[in-house]
Amino acid sequence: MKDFVLIFRGVNDDPANQLSQQQMQDIMTNWQNWMGGIAAQNKLASRGYRLGDEISTLKPGNVVTDGPYAEIKEMLSGLIVVKADSLAEAKEIAKGCPILQINGSVEVRSVIVMG
Amino acid sequence: MQKEKELIPQLYRTEFRKLVSVLSRSFGLEHIELAEDIVSEAFLTAAETWGIKGIPNNPVAWLYTVAKNTAKDQLKRHNLFEGKITTYLQQDHNTAYETEIDLSTQNIRDSQLQMMFAICHPVIPPEAQIGLSLRILCGFSIDEIADAFLTNKENINKRLFRARQKLKEARIAIEVPPVTEIDKRIETVLTTVYLLFNEGYYSQSHNAILRRDLCLEAMRLNYLLLENPATNTPAVNALMALMCFHSSRFDSRLDEHGEVVLYDDQDSSLWNQELIAKGNYYLNMAARGDTLSTYHLEAGIAYWHTNRSAEKWQHILQLYNKLLQLRYSPIAALNRTYALYKVYGKAAAIAEAEKLKLDNSHLYHCLLGNLYTDEDNQKAIEHYNTAIKLTKSSVDKKAIRKQMIKIGTL
Numbered sequence: 001m002k003d004f005v006l007i008f009r010g011v012n013d014d015p016a017n018q019l020s021q022q023q024m025q026d027i028m029t030n031w032q033n034w035m036g037g038i039a040a041q042n043k044l045a046s047r048g049y050r051l052g053d054e055i056s057t058l059k060p061g062n063v064v065t066d067g068p069y070a071e072i073k074e075m076l077s078g079l080i081v082v083k084a085d086s087l088a089e090a091k092e093i094a095k096g097c098p099i100l101q102i103n104g105s106v107e108v109r110s111v112i113v114m115g
Numbered sequence: 116m117q118k119e120k121e122l123i124p125q126l127y128r129t130e131f132r133k134l135v136s137v138l139s140r141s142f143g144l145e146h147i148e149l150a151e152d153i154v155s156e157a158f159l160t161a162a163e164t165w166g167i168k169g170i171p172n173n174p175v176a177w178l179y180t181v182a183k184n185t186a187k188d189q190l191k192r193h194n195l196f197e198g199k200i201t202t203y204l205q206q207d208h209n210t211a212y213e214t215e216i217d218l219s220t221q222n223i224r225d226s227q228l229q230m231m232f233a234i235c236h237p238v239i240p241p242e243a244q245i246g247l248s249l250r251i252l253c254g255f256s257i258d259e260i261a262d263a264f265l266t267n268k269e270n271i272n273k274r275l276f277r278a279r280q281k282l283k284e285a286r287i288a289i290e291v292p293p294v295t296e297i298d299k300r301i302e303t304v305l306t307t308v309y310l311l312f313n314e315g316y317y318s319q320s321h322n323a324i325l326r327r328d329l330c331l332e333a334m335r336l337n338y339l340l341l342e343n344p345a346t347n348t349p350a351v352n353a354l355m356a357l358m359c360f361h362s363s364r365f366d367s368r369l370d371e372h373g374e375v376v377l378y379d380d381q382d383s384s385l386w387n388q389e390l391i392a393k394g395n396y397y398l399n400m401a402a403r404g405d406t407l408s409t410y411h412l413e414a415g416i417a418y419w420h421t422n423r424s425a426e427k428w429q430h431i432l433q434l435y436n437k438l439l440q441l442r443y444s445p446i447a448a449l450n451r452t453y454a455l456y457k458v459y460g461k462a463a464a465i466a467e468a469e470k471l472k473l474d475n476s477h478l479y480h481c482l483l484g485n486l487y488t489d490e491d492n493q494k495a496i497e498h499y500n501t502a503i504k505l506t507k508s509s510v511d512k513k514a515i516r517k518q519m520i521k522i523g524t525l
Contacts, residue, residue, distance in 0.1 A: 029433070033455070036436025040448040041470050047440055 001083040003045050004090035007107040008099050009074035030098040038082055038093055048080035074105060081111070119165040122174060127158055130175060131254035134182050134218075136226035139251075140289045141216055142190075144233055144282050147251070153189055157182040179218050186216055227252065228339050228346070229289045235304040238285045243278035244307045245314065250275055253311075253332040262322055263314060263329060297345060305354055305410065308337050312358050323369060330365075334358050352401035353410035359394030360417035363387040383423060391421050412438040416450075428457035445473050449482050461490050477505035481515060492522050 019027070038044045057065045077099070084090040087110065094106040131154055138150035160181050161174070171177040234247045249255040249263070261271045292300045315329025337355050340346040367385035370376050398414050416434045419427040435451035448471055456464030465486050473479035480502035487495035499519045503512050 029429075032433055032436045036432075036439055036451060037467055037470070039436070039439035039443060040451050040467070041472070042443045042448070044440060044443075 001043075001085060003081050003111045003113075004084050004087070005048075005079055005081050005109045005111055006090070006094050006097070007079045007109065008077045008097070008104060009107070010077045010099060010102070010104040011074060027098055027102065030101075034096050034098055035080070037096065038080075043083045043093065044080065045083045046081035048078060050078040051076060077104070119162070119170050122170060123158060123162055123165070126161075126174060126178065127256075128254045130178055131158070132227060132230075132252050133223045134179070135251055136230040137216060137218060137223055138182070138186055140226045140229060144287055144289050147279055147282060149189060151251070153185045154182055156185055160185075183216050183218070224339070224342065225291075226289070228343055229291055231304055231336060231339065232291055232300060233282070233287050233289045235300075235307045236282075236285065236287045237300075237303050238287070239278060239281050241306065241310065243274060243281065244303075245310050246271060246274050247278045247282075248307055248311060248336070249329075249332075252336060255332075259325060262325060291343070291345065294345060298348065301340070301346060301348060301351065304340065305337075305350060308333050309354060309410070311336070312361070316361055327365060330358070330362055334362070349401045349404045349406050350408040350410050352397045352403075353408055353414045356394045356397035356401055357410055357414040357417050359390045359397060360414065360421055363390035363394065363421060378420070386421060394418065394421070409438060409442050412441070428454050432458050445471075445476060446478070448473070449476075449478055452482060453485075456486060461486050465490065475505065477502040477511065477515075480505065481518070484515075484518065488518075488522055495522055 035044065035047070055067050057067065059065070082090055082093050084093060087108065090108045094108050097104075097106045099106060134154040134157070135147070135150045138153060139147045142150055157178055161178055165171070165174075231248075231252060234251060235244050239247070246260060246264075249260050250257075255263070257268050257271050257275075261268045264271065291297075312330050312333035315326045315333065334355070337351065337358065340351045341355060363386050364381065366387065367381040367383070368376050368378075394414070394417070398418060401411055401414065412434050416431050416438070419431045419434070432451065432454040435447055435454055439447050439451060452464055452468045452471065455467055465483075468479075468483055468486055471479065480498040484495045484498035484502060487498060489495075496519060499515050499522075502515050506512060506515075
């Protein structure tokens with residue numbers, strides 16, 4: 001078993017696209033069910049982080065912008081670490097991620113363990 | 116004659132631990148066996164004397180006096196006396212040496228609490244902790260411990276011997292750890308209490324009274340922690356709530372033949388409302404502060420199980436989701452899948468169950484057998500047959516066959 005990081009990106013909030021209270025709650029439930037399912041297989045290596053909205057991006061030459069790196073339309077929203085035998089298996093796990101149902105994306109990356 | 120035969124085992128269960136704790140505290144843990152011997156001897160003397168002269172007016176005080184006197188004699192005989200005095204004097208101990216052994220209520224309570232922390236020290240392997248707890252903290256006889264673990268006396272004696280060796284080697288002090296360490300050390304204590312309770316609740320032993328006693332003892336030990344402000348933490352309250360909720364179903368989970376009644380078939384009018392109310396109280400107490408221990412989550416699950424409402428399964432599922440993220444266990448994974456079935460139906464649950472790959476567990480195949488029933492009866496029967504092959508318990512085999520008979524007849 002190796003560790004793979006799943007990196008979640010959501011579409012930048014479009015005010016026209018605001019989700020209702022109920023929709024938000026359904027997403028949270030789906031998310032917990034998905035995480036619980038990974039944990040039930042004993043394949044959750046780390047619950048990782050859900051990222052907050054206090055953001056600053058620093059660039060060369062003392063350029064600081066409050067907010068995420070501007071060129072990225074999809075905003076980084078969090079990450080978890082799973083245990084899998086192969087990239088293919090990690091991808092299978094990622095397929096169930098509820099963010100895919102709201103136009104978000106999941107990047108699956110192997111991890112290099114630093115000596 | 117008959118009376119003292121009932122009274123002595125009763126007193127043994129309640130007083131043995133108190134006397135051993137107090138004596139061990141004054142001798143030091145390295146002499147724990149001596150303390151056990153002295154107390155056992157006091158009970159032997161009681162059995163002999165009371166049989167001839169009748170039961171004294173205050174049997175407990177009688178036992179205490181005999182134990183005290185034997186302790187003093189033993190101290191002299193074992194040369195322990197001298198060694199003790201000199202070390203005490205050298206260390207300029209403020210208690211100074213006194214042959215008076217303090218059997219006040221306060222000292223008994225303190226000694227038992229300290230003994231709990233000593234026995235549940237992280238260097239002692241968990242299995243040994245439970246054995247020692249049953250022996251020293253719960254006053255179980257070797258026979259009873261052997262019965263609870265479905266093994267023989269010899270094995271238990273060996274296990275206890277090794278555990279006592281560990282206590283000596285590690286030079287563990289009888290004390291409540293300093294405040295800064297309590298949260299960490301209390302985890303081991305709670306694990307032992309929790310295992311002790313489970314031993315009683317899920318044990319394969321057919322002795323129903325003994326099983327209930329194990330559970331009550333676990334609750335009593337936990338209560339010792341609640342009594343002391345330093346150890347009355349949210350996690351301790353959560354564990355108490357969990358045990359109250361579980362034990363509220365004691366009367367409904369075994370039928371008149373001592374066979375397990377599945378949750379869905381239980382008569383909820385037999386659930387003990389007083390214990391449920393107590394569980395609610397401790398669960399509220401556990402909500403102080405911002406710690407969320409696995410005991411909180413398990414107590415939450417147990418709370419919803421005392422409830423027959425329709426929405427409860429969604430709550431139970433979400434609590435299992437969280438519990439598994441904090442700490443994986445195969446049982447929690449199976450129970451989560453069952454809750455998922457209750458909320459989202461069999462097809463969704465089968466898909467999740469097939470991913471668990473707990474092929475060596477008979478409970479896993481029981482779950483799959485249950486889920487496949489009426490979906491794919493052939494597969495259901497296959498899984499039930501595998502489950503029967505995997506379990507050694509005849510009670511389990513019988514229960515599984517009962518489920519198989521239901522297939523196709525519904």
